[in-house]
Amino acid sequence: MITKTFSSGVPFVALLVLLDTSLWGRGTKNGLTEEKAPLTVSVYNEAGVPGEVLSRAEAAASRIFQRAGIAVTWLNCEVPAASEQASRACGEVAFPKHLHLRIVRKSAGLNGEAMGVSFQGEDGIGYLADLFYEPMEELERSDRTDIADLLGHVAAHELGHLLLGTNSHAVAGIMRARWTADELTSAEAARMVFLDQESQKMKERLLETREASGRVEDLTSRL
Template sequence: MVPLVLLASLVVTIDLRSIDAALSARVVRGIEAETAAVWRPYGVDIRWVGGRDRPAVVDVELTAFVERRALPPPAFARLFALGAVRLHVDLQTHEPIWISYQAVAALLDGRPSDRRMMATRFQEFADIEMGRALGRVLAHEVGHVILGAPFHRPAGLMRARFSADELAAPDRRPFLLTDVDVARLRSRPNSEPRASNPEPRTPNPDRISARGPS
C-alpha cells in the first residue's frame, strides 16, 4: 500500500467541465490539486486542459463532467453514486467520467455536526473540503480507466465505497493503490486509448458509492 514512484511517467490529460454545478475557483483548484496528488506518487502526471495548452505527448485523454444532479442510484439500499465511468469491452475506449456534486455535498453534509462545524461556519473551509472530496472521487474514476479495471478492490483507492470523513480529511492514506493495482499499472499496455466522447450521455456502472448518513 506504500506508493512507489514508477520509472516511466504516464501523462493523462483531463478536460474538467461543469454542468449546472456552479463551482467556485477554489473548488476547481481543489479538484485539480487532489486528483493530481493522489496519482503523482505512481508516476501518473495529470494535466488539465480546456482553454489551456495540451502537452506534446499524451498517453490518455479524458473528459470529466461535474454535474449538480444525482447519478442513477446503485442497486443497494442506503447507498448513492458519487461518480461513474463506462468502460467498453476492450477496456481502452471509454466515455466521459461523471461526478455528482449533489451526492458528494449530501454525503459531507450528513456528517455529525462536530465534524462539519468548520465547513458550516466558513465558506473557504467548505470549498477546500468539497474540492478535496470531488478530487478523490475523480481520482477513483480515473483509476478505472488507466488501470483498465471495471471492478473494485477490497481496500485503497479502488474500493467501492468511501465514507464522508475519508473524503473530507487531509489524510490521503485511504486513497493509496494496493500492491496489486501498482503491479497492474506497471504492466499497463502502451496502446493509447481513444479520446473520451465529450457529449453528455447517461452513465452506467461501474460506480463508486458512499454509505448514506445513519
C-alpha cells in the same frame, strides 16, 4: 459497462492525502530517477463548481496519481470554447492517455447516493466518467466534509476505473466501492491511494501507449 461509486450511510469525513509533489515529470525510487507516465484529462464543469474548489480537487487527485507514478495535466474546458485551439485540445480523445471528466449536479438515473460513474465497453475501454456534485454538497453540509478533497478522491477513483478496465473495484485503497469515515481518519488516510499492482498496471498502460505512438510517428517520418 457502468461502474458506480457510492457514498455510505455512515458519516463521511474526507481528509487530504499528504503526498510528495515536488517532482512532477520524474520522481525518485530507491535513489533512482523514475519516469512519470503522462495523463491528460479534459474537465467539463457543468455543475458550476467554484474555481477554487475545482483547483484544490484537481490538486488532490494529482497527488494520488503522483504516488502511482502518473503526472496528470488538467484541461478545464468551456462550452463554447474560448478559442479554436482550446476546443481542439479539450475535444481530443485518445484512450488511455487523454480522458474526459464531466461534473454535473446529479445523476439522471442512478441511486441518489452515487457520486460518480465511468462508462466502458465490454472490452474495458472507455474515456468518459461523470461526477455528481450534489451528493458531495450534502455530505459537506451534514458531515463538514472537505468537498474539494472529496471531489478529488472521487475523480481519481473514476479515472482509475477507466485506466484499469472492468471489474476494477478493490478491497482496499482508493478503488474501494464504498468509503467510510473510519477509512478516512488521519490514521487511515494514507491508504486512500492506488494499490501497488493498480499503479503498475495504469502506468504500464500509459507508457506502452506513448511508446507505440512514438514508433508510429518515427515510421511516418521515414516514409
